[in-house]
Amino acid sequence: MEIRLTLAPNGTVLDCNKNGKILVDRFGRSFLNFFPDESVGEAEDYLKSILDSEEVVAALLHDRTRDNGVGTLYNGFSKNGTIFLAGFQTTLLTHLAAEFVHELRNPLAVIKGFVQLSALTQDFYKYQGTILSEIDRMHSLLDSFLKLSKKNIMMQKIPPDKLCSSMIALISSECTMRKVDLDYDVAFSENACNADISMIKQVVLNITRNALEALDGKGEHERHIFFRGSVEDKGYRFAISDNGPGMETCILKKIGQPFFTTKENGTGIGLSLSKKIVAEHHGSFCVSSAVGRGTTISFLLPFVSDS
Ligand SMILES: Nc1ncnc2c1ncn2[C@@H]1O[C@H](COP(=O)(O)OP(=O)(O)OP(=O)(O)O)[C@@H](O)[C@H]1O
Ligand SMILES: [Mg+2]
Known part of the structure; x- marks a missing residue:
C-alpha cells in the first residue's frame, strides 16, 4: 500500500x-x-x-x-x-531502502526473460551465462544494500565499447520478449572509462525499460529502439532512443525528480536513481524528446586521463 x-x-x-x-x-x-x-x-x-x-x-x-x-x-x-x-x-524490521527493492526488479525481469527464451528455444546453455551474471548482480545489489553504503561502488577501468557489448545482450533480450526491433551502433574507443559495471548496467536497464514502456501503445513492427555508443571529446556517450509518443515540456521539466511518474504502477525512482549513479561516475545525463516522434536518453562517462 x-x-x-x-x-x-x-x-x-x-x-x-x-x-x-x-x-x-x-x-x-x-x-x-x-x-x-x-x-x-x-x-x-x-x-x-x-x-x-x-x-x-x-x-x-x-x-x-x-x-x-x-x-x-x-x-x-x-x-x-x-x-x-x-x-x-x-512488515520488515529493517530500514528497507525502496531504491534497492526497485533495482532488484530489473535483474529479476532479465532472468525471467532469459528463462522464458531458453524454454522457447530449448537452448538453455546459450543463456546460462547471462542468467548467472544477473544473479550475481542481484547478489552484489543485496550486498550493497546490506552495507547500506553508497561508497562501496567498485570502479574499474573498462573500454566503453566493451561495456556496450554486454549491455546489448541485456537490451536485446528485453526487446525480443516485448517484440520491439532493436538496432545499435557502437563506436570503437581508444580511451577507457572508469565504471562500476553493475551500476551502469542498471542505468541502461532503467532507461531501456522506460523506452519499452513508452512503446506499449504502438503496433508490432512499428516499435523501434536504437542504442548508440559514441566517442565525444570528453567521454563516451551511451544513448537509447525510442520512437514512442515523446514527452510534453511539462513532463520533461519534472523528469528525473524522485517519485515523479506518469504511470499507474510506476514508482518514479528509475531515472532519479540513474541520474544519481551517473553523477557518482562524474558523468552527465541528457534527455531530449519530441512529442509524436520519440525520446532519446543518454549519459556520458568521462574518459580516464592517463596522466
Ligand atoms: N522513453 C520515454 N518516453 C516517454 N516518457 C518517458 C520516457 N522515459 C521516461 N518517461 C517519463 O518519465 C517518467 C519518470 O520515469 P522513471 O523511470 O523515473 O519512473 P517510472 O518509469 O514512471 O517508474 P519506475 O520507478 O517504475 O521506473 C515516466 O513516468 C514517464 O512519464
Ligand atoms: Mg522507469
Missing part, C-alpha cells in the same frame, strides 16, 4: 493520494497525528532532516495504524520548502 503526501514544514497535510486520505480521515490533517505520543518526536525529527537534505531521506516510522515492529517506510524529499513523502507500509 503506497501513501503519498505533500506536507508543509510543520507537518500539515496539503495534499495526498487515496491511501493518504484514509489516514487524514482517521487522524486529522497533521502528519504528526499519525504517530503515537512516544514517537511524535521521531516523526518531527524526520521532517526536519528532510528539510535539511537535498537527497531522498528514508525512515521507517511506527505509526498508529500498526503495531509490533510493523511500520511505514517513508521516502521524503523537500522542494521549495514543501515536503513530498511516499510511504510504503511494510
Whole structure:
C-alpha cells in the first residue's frame, strides 16, 4: 500500500493520494497525528532532516495504524520548502531502502526473460551465462544494500565499447520478449572509462525499460529502439532512443525528480536513481524528446586521463 503526501514544514497535510486520505480521515490533517505520543518526536525529527537534505531521506516510522515492529517506510524529499513523502507500509524490521527493492526488479525481469527464451528455444546453455551474471548482480545489489553504503561502488577501468557489448545482450533480450526491433551502433574507443559495471548496467536497464514502456501503445513492427555508443571529446556517450509518443515540456521539466511518474504502477525512482549513479561516475545525463516522434536518453562517462 503506497501513501503519498505533500506536507508543509510543520507537518500539515496539503495534499495526498487515496491511501493518504484514509489516514487524514482517521487522524486529522497533521502528519504528526499519525504517530503515537512516544514517537511524535521521531516523526518531527524526520521532517526536519528532510528539510535539511537535498537527497531522498528514508525512515521507517511506527505509526498508529500498526503495531509490533510493523511500520511505514517513508521516502521524503523537500522542494521549495514543501515536503513530498511516499510511504510504503511494510512488515520488515529493517530500514528497507525502496531504491534497492526497485533495482532488484530489473535483474529479476532479465532472468525471467532469459528463462522464458531458453524454454522457447530449448537452448538453455546459450543463456546460462547471462542468467548467472544477473544473479550475481542481484547478489552484489543485496550486498550493497546490506552495507547500506553508497561508497562501496567498485570502479574499474573498462573500454566503453566493451561495456556496450554486454549491455546489448541485456537490451536485446528485453526487446525480443516485448517484440520491439532493436538496432545499435557502437563506436570503437581508444580511451577507457572508469565504471562500476553493475551500476551502469542498471542505468541502461532503467532507461531501456522506460523506452519499452513508452512503446506499449504502438503496433508490432512499428516499435523501434536504437542504442548508440559514441566517442565525444570528453567521454563516451551511451544513448537509447525510442520512437514512442515523446514527452510534453511539462513532463520533461519534472523528469528525473524522485517519485515523479506518469504511470499507474510506476514508482518514479528509475531515472532519479540513474541520474544519481551517473553523477557518482562524474558523468552527465541528457534527455531530449519530441512529442509524436520519440525520446532519446543518454549519459556520458568521462574518459580516464592517463596522466
Ligand atoms: N522513453 C520515454 N518516453 C516517454 N516518457 C518517458 C520516457 N522515459 C521516461 N518517461 C517519463 O518519465 C517518467 C519518470 O520515469 P522513471 O523511470 O523515473 O519512473 P517510472 O518509469 O514512471 O517508474 P519506475 O520507478 O517504475 O521506473 C515516466 O513516468 C514517464 O512519464
Ligand atoms: Mg522507469
